[in-house]
Amino acid sequence: xxxxxxxxxxxxxxxxxxxxxxxxxxxxxxxxxxxxxxxxxxxxxxxxxxxxxxxxxxxxxxxxxxxxxxxxxxxxxxxxxxxxxxxxxxxxxxxxxxxxxxxxxxxxxxxxxxxxxxxxxxxxxxxxxxxxxxxxxxxxxxxxxxxxxxxxxxxxxxxxxxxxxxxxxxxxxxxxxxxxxxxxxxxxxxxxxxxxxxxxxx
Amino acid sequence: xxxxxxxxxxxxxxxxxxxxxxxxxxxxxxxxxxxxxxxxxxxxxxxxxxxxxxxxxxxxxxxxxxxxxxxxxxxxxxxxxxxxxxxxxxxxxxxxxxxxxxxxxxxxxxxxxxxxxxxxxxxxxxxxxxxxxxxxxxxxxxxxxxxxxxxxxxxxxxxxxxxxxxxxxxxxxxxxxxxxxxxxxxxxxxxxxxxxxxxxxxxxxxxxxxxxxxxxxxxxxxxxxxxxxxxxxxxxxxxxxxxxxxxxxxxxxxxxxxxxxx
Numbered sequence: 001x002x003x004x005x006x007x008x009x010x011x012x013x014x015x016x017x018x019x020x021x022x023x024x025x026x027x028x029x030x031x032x033x034x035x036x037x038x039x040x041x042x043x044x045x046x047x048x049x050x051x052x053x054x055x056x057x058x059x060x061x062x063x064x065x066x067x068x069x070x071x072x073x074x075x076x077x078x079x080x081x082x083x084x085x086x087x088x089x090x091x092x093x094x095x096x097x098x099x100x101x102x103x104x105x106x107x108x109x110x111x112x113x114x115x116x117x118x119x120x121x122x123x124x125x126x127x128x129x130x131x132x133x134x135x136x137x138x139x140x141x142x143x144x145x146x147x148x149x150x151x152x153x154x155x156x157x158x159x160x161x162x163x164x165x166x167x168x169x170x171x172x173x174x175x176x177x178x179x180x181x182x183x184x185x186x187x188x189x190x191x192x193x194x195x196x197x198x199x200x201x202x
Numbered sequence: 203x204x205x206x207x208x209x210x211x212x213x214x215x216x217x218x219x220x221x222x223x224x225x226x227x228x229x230x231x232x233x234x235x236x237x238x239x240x241x242x243x244x245x246x247x248x249x250x251x252x253x254x255x256x257x258x259x260x261x262x263x264x265x266x267x268x269x270x271x272x273x274x275x276x277x278x279x280x281x282x283x284x285x286x287x288x289x290x291x292x293x294x295x296x297x298x299x300x301x302x303x304x305x306x307x308x309x310x311x312x313x314x315x316x317x318x319x320x321x322x323x324x325x326x327x328x329x330x331x332x333x334x335x336x337x338x339x340x341x342x343x344x345x346x347x348x349x350x351x352x353x354x355x356x357x358x359x360x361x362x363x364x365x366x367x368x369x370x371x372x373x374x375x376x377x378x379x380x381x382x383x384x385x386x387x388x389x390x391x392x393x394x395x396x397x398x399x400x401x402x403x404x405x406x407x408x409x410x411x412x413x414x415x416x417x418x419x420x421x422x423x424x425x426x427x428x429x430x431x432x433x434x435x436x437x438x439x440x441x442x443x444x445x446x447x448x449x450x451x452x453x454x455x456x457x458x459x460x461x462x463x464x
């Protein structure tokens with residue numbers, strides 16, 4: 001969890017100078033950090049923190065999609081993203097109230113979220129390869145952030161899909177698998193940090 | 203304890219996550235390599251284009267200089283000698299024939315016109331190819347140029363030079379001469395200046411040149427777009443030099459530097 005604070009501090013320091021898409025990423029990091037702290041506090045006081053995960057999924061998906069909406073503003077209309085975000089939020093709420101209730105791991109929204117974000121990040125790569133004017137991609141903040149989302153959601157996809165299934169099997173193995181997820185989170189926030197750092201240098 | 207089925211699920215889960223992670227990382231690496239390759243190709247293409255452009259400019263300037271040399275030579279040798287012969291013929295005519303006062307006046311006028319013609323031919327051919335540059339070097343050539351412009355619209359031209367024993371090569375000297383020509387004529391045409399200062403320093407093959415007038419100055423964008431300035435930039439760059447313009451409310455200046463050629 002601590003890894004999130006590196007890009008968060010950097011983004012808060014340079015927030016005013018950021019373009020829109022990085023401002024959205026800064027807000028994303030801030031909200032995620034608040035929820036992570038709250039979730040950890042619930043865990044410390046031995047309370048079920050899975051309801052926070054439902055909220056977390058909704059906020060995470062919405063902010064990431066707002067980021068892509070700005071990135072693809074010349075390619076995909078804003079209305080499509082609004083429909084996508086609204087549809088996903090409705091699905092999350094229906095899931096939380098009627099299917100996988102608040103105290104159960106929300107595998108369906110997490111899996112759907114992963115599929116949508118992986119597809120969107122792949123679309124970003126496709127768009128870049130279609131450009132006629134090539135840029136030094138390693139200097140683009142969007143490239144690093146997109147790569148972070150792509151690697152994190154691809155690596156975690158199976159875990160999000162099967163977490164309810166593996167939960168009762170073995171606590172020890174559960175820990176190992178979730179440690180792998182923590183490693184992917186570290187990669188995600190490191191890549192976001194690199195992206196924001198590139199922007200700072202520019 | 204986990205059952206065999208449970209272990210299989212974890213194995214599937216763990217390796218599945220690992221494989222997905224590696225695959226996604228591979229996609230990113232491939233994309234990055236692809237992108238980098240095209241970026242490098244694009245940079246190379248631009249460099250080739252710039253190189254071609256430089257060669258083209260160099261060729262153009264060389265052709266212009268060659269043509270100037272040819273025209274100047276023809277003008278001096280052919281038209282100049284025709285004028286000289288004509289002058290001699292007029293003198294012969296004057297000696298052989300007893301002429302009335304009316305025709306003396308006509309002969310005088312003709313001689314005057316012939317002299318003017320000779321002077322014009324010399325001046326034009328000299329402007330095209332400065333003899334001083336080839337015979338006495340860059341300092342004498344610029345000195346002569348300054349002398350020609352001195353007094354035009356009250357302009358005072360001050361030229362100083364140091365260490366001219368080893369001052370670049372012929373191409374650099376010609377470039378500096380043409381640049382000075384262009385700059386002074388720009389100052390006379392546009393700057394409303396009263397004073398021009400030119401400084402040329404040659405130090406072990408390094409050439410440093412500074413030009414400064416006290417005129418009305420230039421707009422920076424205008425400086426970049428002007429054809430004369432474009433020619434100056436080309437002449438400096440094709441000889442491996444660097445230049446910077448100093449534009450201000452009062453005055454316009456250029457600093458040029460040619461490093462030692464290894």
